[in-house]
Amino acid sequence: MIIFILSTQNEQNGQHMAYWLFKTEPDTFSIDDLKVAGKQGTFWEGVRNYQARNFLRDNVKLNDLVFIYHSSCKVPAIVGIGKVITAAQPDPYQFNNKSDYFDSKASIQNPRWYGVTLEYVKHLQPISLADIKADPRITELALKKASRLSIMPVTENEWQLLNPS
Numbered sequence: 001m002i003i004f005i006l007s008t009q010n011e012q013n014g015q016h017m018a019y020w021l022f023k024t025e026p027d028t029f030s031i032d033d034l035k036v037a038g039k040q041g042t043f044w045e046g047v048r049n050y051q052a053r054n055f056l057r058d059n060v061k062l063n064d065l066v067f068i069y070h071s072s073c074k075v076p077a078i079v080g081i082g083k084v085i086t087a088a089q090p091d092p093y094q095f096n097n098k099s100d101y102f103d104s105k106a107s108i109q110n111p112r113w114y115g116v117t118l119e120y121v122k123h124l125q126p127i128s129l130a131d132i133k134a135d136p137r138i139t140e141l142a143l144k145k146a147s148r149l150s151i152m153p154v155t156e157n158e159w160q161l162l163n164p165s
Helices: 031-040 050-059 129-134 156-162
Strands: 009-012 015-024 065-070 077-084 117-128 151-154
Touching: 015 156, 031 065, 031 077, 031 117, 050 151, 065 117, 065 156, 117 129, 151 156
Parallel strands: 015 065
Antiparallel strands: 009 015, 015 151, 065 077, 077 117
8 A cells, every 4th residue: 555645733622733645546435435445444555765654653543634646547636535534554564574565674562664544434436646646726736746755744725625515
């Protein structure tokens, strides 16, 4: 699973809330899979980029909202919204030598990789990468700047532009 995050902080119920964009390849894990997971959500594992890891470990917080973005597909697009339901935790796959996400330099005492659990919120009408790039109001989104990050912050203004409901 690949994740990208975009964020900005907002107040919700007296708590800071941020907005993010997480990328995923739909043939591996899609918005539909997140929906099927139900209220228990899905642990977002496999992030192996240090900047994205730092976002997950240090900035992504409980109740933050996340655009789910399908990448590496025919029409890359924002396809839905998820909500962070657990704080960052060490990604257990980094310790499993049979996993594609195994990291021989990671240890229980010194984990290198983290993930959060997301819960499905809703599907959106797909917002294609082409539409995002063509919108002159979207100026800060790293996705528009050809970012390879799997997790990136989204400004509150751009969140509202991309999710007007």
